Amino acid sequence: MSLADRLVVDRRSAGAASAWLERRALSLAALGTAAVLVVVLYLPVGLVFVEALLEDGSPTLGHVAEVVTDPFYFGVLADVFAEPLAIGDHLGALVGWLGGISIAVTLASPVPGLDLPVPWLAVDLPPVRKGLFGFTAYQAALSTVASVAIGLPAAYILANYEFRGRRTLRSLTILPFVLPGIMVAVGFYAMFGRTGTLNTLLGAVGLGPFAFVETSPLAIVILAHAFYNAPLVARLTVSAWESVDARTVETARSLGASPRRAFRDVVVPQLVPAVLTGALLTFIFTFMTFPIVLALGGLQLATVEVWIYDRVQRLAYGEAASLAILETVLSLGLTYAYLRYESARAGLSQAPSPPPREALFPDVRTALSPRRLAILGYGLVALVLFVGPLASLVVGSFTDGSGFTLRNYAFLLERQLEGASFQTRPVPAIRNSLLFGLATLAVAVPMGVVISVLTVRAGRSGRLVDTLAMLPLAVSGVVFGIGLLQGLVFGIPLPGGWRFQVTGAVAIVAAHAVAAYPFVTRNVSPLLATLDPAMVESARALGASRTRALLDVELPLVASGIVAGAAFAFAVSIGEFSSTVILASGSEHYTMPVAVERYLGRRSGPAIAMGTLLLAVTAASFVVVDRVGGRYEL
Amino acid sequence: MTELRLEGVTKRYGTDGSGTVALRDVDLTVRDGEFFTLVGPSGCGKTTTLRAIAGFETPTDGTVRFDGEAVTDAAPEDRDVGVVFQSYALFPHMSVAENVGYGLRYREPPAGTSVDERVRELLELVDLEGMGDRDPDQLSGGQRQRVALARALAPEPDLLLLDEPMSALDARLRESLRRQLKRIQSRLEITTVYVTHDQAEALAISDRLAVLRDGRIEQVGRPREIYREPSTRFVAEFVGDNNVFDASVRGRDGDRTRVAVDGSDREFELADVPAGAERVSFCVRPAALARDADANRFAVEIETSEFRGERVRTYGRWDGGSVVLQFDAETLLPSDPDGLENGATATTDGGTDDNGADGVDDGGDVAIDGDVVVGFAPTDAHVLETHSAEQRR
Structure with missing residues (x-):
């Protein structure tokens, strides 16, 4: 064998080893990701279930049954659950309730000083004991209605009119979704509170002050939920609207349909699935709502999440676990419905000929038409709802009842400099938030990318991977926090006297990473799915190894998705509250949102100031990641 | 290389x-x-x-x-x-x-x-x-x-x-x-x-x-x-247009074999059929089906025609099934009506409702109506497959 031949053989065998590694790389990465998911997601959630379903080592439904038949939790339904077979009694109760409904029509003069009788329909419903779950569903339903009502006009305007900033506005609809919940809650407080900006404005014209938050907390909570979810509804609906092929509308018109009928027959059926998807997601999210209700309503307005958190604070883990699994089962059911529904809809894509858009305000005459005036009015309402709370947050941090002040920030500074070690100080909160955010990036981005690759490559089984990996969207932060606390922080005994245990900080990062990686996946998958496999094959035929092809071709082309996903992951980590507040309780691992909640007491000033700092850090992190994304171009 | x-x-x-x-x-x-x-x-x-x-x-x-x-x-x-x-x-x-x-x-x-x-x-x-x-x-x-x-x-x-x-x-x-x-x-x-x-x-x-x-x-x-x-x-059918016939062998005359195409009682003469064959499939290209051929003539009822510049491609039927024919476009121009035999007429009016649905009278369509008689030389038929009596049993 000549030397040259030998060299060739050597190169081949070395090549074979690296080729083996290359071929298995995806499987190995998948295995690693699965291991992380099992330890930090499935195991903790599983532990919560075990806690609720095991008593002294034997399975029991006793705890769950206790909760289900307790009127405190399930209201009138508790009787039904307690005695499911006594159908006669239940029907009797229902008939009695229906008999109690009274409908009255009266003439009233709603405008004082103006004698204008308006027929007023009053429906008087006898009270229903809703229970904790009933109330949670009730506020979620109201929030859903409000979100759809506010989101649809926005979708209509964004899809049908052209104006400056339309594209920016369209992409901004994703933003509320990643704003820290506790910050938004404090923003609403700064706007609607007794000394809030709204009362200041009303006071300027001689009205008020009104105690909005104290007298109707439910309405404020629902508005805050709409702040989050109306943009989501709008976003989903706009993309469905933009994928309507204008030619189908034109075909309907040519077949004799009026514009109105064509809209109803052709466009509406294509929008309905998107609106329903938005509504379903809104219901899921608001059913699991936590920081907003905690901050704005407190225990008097408790939802399931808030109550679970309260049980945990009182160390009643068993009861918390029972509630948690009931909530999780409900939200999983809803999420399953959502996933089924989403997969039934064909993937939305830009239509070959998207619907044309009119100019919003082409000239003065058109601008004064009723439709344009209505749009203008809606725009003002939207501005108040979406910009108001954030502006109030900033304004509120610099003012008190009487005018400009730096007292709130002075308080934070004083606490930082002179506070005792057990007190919550601002700098550790900021430092923790940034550190956890970076650590979350390091874990969530690779995980999210690997899961994208798996779902896109694996074809049919990709669906299953996708569903399993999207579980975090369906498990509430509080439930997850309990699981991590009991599983990882308290530790799991292993055979041989070992104990598997992690510190609070690691558990917090795990919680954040699990909450964040779906956003990475959601950003990367669409790009990966549209990548022509022939591109990788071309690179390989031209001499690039699989790894080189990955670096030369695939990575640059999905880079923008990865950066966007990273921005979301960081924002999610910065804003995560539900599991952090549980894992950080009594420790120095508190983050900014937790600090905001701790400052939220009788005087809201320091919390508003802290919330403003949180807003600043969130905004700054978006700007930084955006800059990094701008440079990351090959 | x-x-x-x-x-x-x-x-x-x-x-x-x-x-x-x-x-x-x-x-x-x-x-x-x-x-x-x-x-x-x-x-x-x-x-x-x-x-x-x-x-x-x-x-x-x-x-x-x-x-x-x-x-x-x-x-x-x-x-x-x-x-x-x-x-x-x-x-x-x-x-x-x-x-x-x-x-x-x-x-x-x-x-x-x-x-x-x-x-x-x-x-x-x-x-x-x-x-x-x-x-x-x-x-x-x-x-x-x-x-x-x-x-x-x-x-x-x-x-x-x-x-x-x-x-x-x-x-x-x-x-x-x-x-x-x-x-x-x-x-x-x-x-x-x-x-x-x-x-x-x-x-x-x-x-x-x-x-x-x-x-x-x-x-x-x-x-x-x-x-x-x-x-x-x-x-035969995938590459180019072709006419494929299935037929039974009737007899032999020297190097020629007489076959009857399924569905028709018309007998054709073929060359190059192996001895002992009982069934035979053969193909004839459209261009080989000529109106002036002496042998193997049969009448085709024309259904549609496509004008392709130099040539006209014509689709028709006969007892044995469908047939594709090809004519020189020159011979079908109205100025040369004698180019058509046996009652076939050519029009270029484009107004035929069957294939000129757009009704544009640009004179571009060529239609031949009626019947045309074509034939082919035995050597122009290409035998694809044969079955002998033994194989069939």
């Missing part, structure tokens, strides 16, 4: 190779410098064959050899092949020049040239001088296709593999690019495997071609052979 051999290549899909079979025992030799085409309907295995040659698929069985050396299990990057895909697969984040130069990151440019020189040389070869700084999305479809070709050729591969590179382009552009490709290929004398579903393209461009069906090779040969002497009924 390189001779390509496929020996018993089989590809099965499924976890244990028990699923669908994409290729069955394909044997093939592509000679050094040859332009070889794999043609067949979709799902016939032509693309799978190409991918096995490139290394994107590993055959379940069999061997792929480049110049005698087995490369069956080698990775694509270790094979020195240039591939052009239907989608072109240009890298959208690289300029045209970066695309063309990509292969030179991993393979040495030909001796004596730098990467930049080589890229310029290739862009010149495909008539895209000075376009190096453009982005792929600034190019037309035809230009992208040429960039993909230049990129594949830049590292001087042993083999050039093209997977339906023309099918996204319109007909006229396709023809001009086809000529350019053929010119480049014969200048570089590079062994080329071309995949297409378009039999006309395959006939036009290839030195030799293989017709595939259901993962098997039906016939390999030069275009003329395939067209004139299809070895199976499938090839």
